[in-house]
Amino acid sequence: MPKVTFIDLEGKSHQCDIANGLSVMEGAIAGGVPGILAICGGSCACSTCHAYVDDAWADKVGGPNEIEDATLDLANDRRTHSRLTCQITMQPEFEGLVIHVAKND
Amino acid sequence: MTRHVIIGAGQAGLQIVESLRKEGFSGEIALIGDEASAPYQRPPLSKKYLLGQITAERLLFRAPEHYGRLGVELRLSTRVTAIDPAAHTVTLAEGSQLEWDRLALATGARVRKLGVPGAEDPRVHVLRGVEDAEALRQGLEQAARVVVIGGGFIGLEVAAIARKLGLEVKVVEAQSRVLPRVVAPLVSTFFHELHTGHGVRILLDQQVAALVPSADALTVQTQDGTVIPADLVVVGIGVLPNTELAEAAGLACDAGIVVDEFARTSHPHIVSAGDCTRHRNLLFAAPHRLESVQNAVDQAKVAASTMLDAPVPYAQVPWFWSDQYDVKLQMVGISTGHDSLVVRGVPGPDGFSVFYRSGDRVIAVDSINKPAEHMAARKLIAAGGQCDPERLADTSTDLKTLLQ
Numbered sequence: 001m002p003k004v005t006f007i008d009l010e011g012k013s014h015q016c017d018i019a020n021g022l023s024v025m026e027g028a029i030a031g032g033v034p035g036i037l038a039i040c041g042g043s044c045a046c047s048t049c050h051a052y053v054d055d056a057w058a059d060k061v062g063g064p065n066e067i068e069d070a071t072l073d074l075a076n077d078r079r080t081h082s083r084l085t086c087q088i089t090m091q092p093e094f095e096g097l098v099i100h101v102a103k104n105d
Numbered sequence: 106m107t108r109h110v111i112i113g114a115g116q117a118g119l120q121i122v123e124s125l126r127k128e129g130f131s132g133e134i135a136l137i138g139d140e141a142s143a144p145y146q147r148p149p150l151s152k153k154y155l156l157g158q159i160t161a162e163r164l165l166f167r168a169p170e171h172y173g174r175l176g177v178e179l180r181l182s183t184r185v186t187a188i189d190p191a192a193h194t195v196t197l198a199e200g201s202q203l204e205w206d207r208l209a210l211a212t213g214a215r216v217r218k219l220g221v222p223g224a225e226d227p228r229v230h231v232l233r234g235v236e237d238a239e240a241l242r243q244g245l246e247q248a249a250r251v252v253v254i255g256g257g258f259i260g261l262e263v264a265a266i267a268r269k270l271g272l273e274v275k276v277v278e279a280q281s282r283v284l285p286r287v288v289a290p291l292v293s294t295f296f297h298e299l300h301t302g303h304g305v306r307i308l309l310d311q312q313v314a315a316l317v318p319s320a321d322a323l324t325v326q327t328q329d330g331t332v333i334p335a336d337l338v339v340v341g342i343g344v345l346p347n348t349e350l351a352e353a354a355g356l357a358c359d360a361g362i363v364v365d366e367f368a369r370t371s372h373p374h375i376v377s378a379g380d381c382t383r384h385r386n387l388l389f390a391a392p393h394r395l396e397s398v399q400n401a402v403d404q405a406k407v408a409a410s411t412m413l414d415a416p417v418p419y420a421q422v423p424w425f426w427s428d429q430y431d432v433k434l435q436m437v438g439i440s441t442g443h444d445s446l447v448v449r450g451v452p453g454p455d456g457f458s459v460f461y462r463s464g465d466r467v468i469a470v471d472s473i474n475k476p477a478e479h480m481a482a483r484k485l486i487a488a489g490g491q492c493d494p495e496r497l498a499d500t501s502t503d504l505k506t507l508l509q
């Protein structure tokens with residue numbers, strides 16, 4: 001299972017094994033990563049699973065599609081590498097992915 | 106030590122717990138729910154879960170260990186049978202009592218039953234909890250002919266899934282259009298055509314009179330004598346708020362547990378949030394009851410703030426979504442009391458939005474496959490909804506620019 005490192009708002013890192021096919025958000029929830037709230041359960045409706053893809057990974061992970069892009073407009077402090085983690089599906093190439101949790105409330 | 110007790114381990118109950126901890130409450134918390142599962146999401150029950158795309162484990166809001174980390178006593182399969190507001194206790198089904206300093210009712214809602222002969226037949230399904238969804242999913246595997254009673258969101262979502270599974274689907278609706286209470290007629294028409302285009306037959310203005318069982322069918326009979334044979338019937342005719350506990354405890358109820366903008370019931374130390382409440386939202390003149398993720402979460406935050414004696418009033422814009430086939434409907438605001446409509450775009454596969462206006466203000470917007478318009482509409486309504494209708498209708502104007 002690919003490993004993902006989440007860095008929370010306090011700078012603490014959390015390593016999660018996330019099965020391919022699950023979303024990065026689901027992995028964060030399973031691993032109890034603080035700050036990933038995901039109140040809509042991955043329906044791309046709430047933006048409370050917002051995070052920043054680490055600069056080194058941004059190209060590989062890619063940007064949001066149209067609906068995610070729109071939903072990201074609701075997120076706090078949107079930046080260049082903002083993504084909704086419920087819209088990133090784990091795949092083998094994401095082994096070692098680094099994600100910085102955004103301020104979700 | 107201080108102990109707060111939350112009745113109902115659904116979306117609102119869990120959010121109250123999370124907010125209490127986030128705001129720094131360090132006393133004891135007990136979250137009591139009568140379902141067997143730890144808190145889980147309901148929306149996928151009529152969507153991905155019913156289609157068999159995700160397992161029950163993936164419905165859970167939080168991993169089981171999370172509750173330990175939060176320091177919450179999660180008691181599942183445990184029903185609260187009584188509240189004593191004077192003694193500050195609740196009684197659990199097995200007879201024990203629990204004391205509380207502050208109490209929250211997040212008891213949600215249950216499905217409305219179809220009160221006709223034959224409604225107890227095992228081929229009749231409803232959809233509220235994960236057990237209902239699992240039974241329905243298995244039932245659909247065996248069925249060829251499905252009748253959905255009720256053309257509301259849940260009925261239409263189930264109809265869409267049953268079609269995706271290749272089943273023959275008929276929807277029986279008592280009113281003259283689908284989604285009658287929640288959207289404008291042109292949105293109803295869009296969804297009607299969407300479903301008929303996918304091969305669903307929709308019967309309008311039809312009251313179900315009886316379900317007549319036989320060995321090889323459960324036949325739906327309507328009041329005008331129409332008979333529709335089915336292998337499986339799904340009833341989706343709305344929900345009733347779970348107010349009995351509150352009523353028995355003497356709390357004010359009026360088709361919902363009555364709460365003010367601080368989620369306070371008529372008892373100063375008891376709050377309530379989610380589907381079970383008839384509540385005040387400062388953005389609206391009249392109180393209302395809502396069944397949505399947004400309301401469960403936002404009102405739960407308000408309830409937690411009140412439990413901590415730092416009350417923040419409820420003034421959040423309601424939003425909702427529904428997925429049917431490849432169509433995503435996103436709604437914001439409450440359209441009740443609108444006096445005019447502005448349509449942006451052409452109802453069809455490319456998507457459109459309908460703006461509900463009251464005087465010169467936009468009070469609600471339904472967007473079909475227009476996520477950017479929905480998100481702009483959320484901001485527009487939060488900002489008061491003042492907006493030039495001609496520019497709203499003009500698809501060459503970027504809605505975002507209307508907000509400046």
Ligand SMILES: Cc1cc2nc3c(=O)[nH]c(=O)nc-3n(C[C@H](O)[C@H](O)[C@H](O)COP(=O)(O)OP(=O)(O)OC[C@H]3O[C@@H](n4cnc5c(N)ncnc54)[C@H](O)[C@@H]3O)c2cc1C
Pocket residue numbers: 112113114115116117118137138139140146147148149150151183184185186211212213214232233234259347350378379380381395396397398399401424425426427428
């Ligand atoms: C099939 C389906 C699809 C949906 N789709 C959407 C959607 O797409 N978008 C959207 O925004 N919303 C949707 N909703 C609505 C949304 O899921 C609800 O509004 C939300 O779950 C409400 O949360 P709640 O905590 O208020 O109530 P609930 O989730 O009903 O939780 C209340 C809990 O309290 C328990 N309880 C009640 N009485 C007692 C007692 N005496 N003792 C112990 N426990 C008790 C109940 O069993 C239940 O577990 C959907 C709902 C369903 C059923």
Ligand code: FES
Pocket residue numbers: 025037038039040041042043044045046047048049050071084085086087
């Ligand atoms: S979980 Fe709601 S947008 Fe990702």
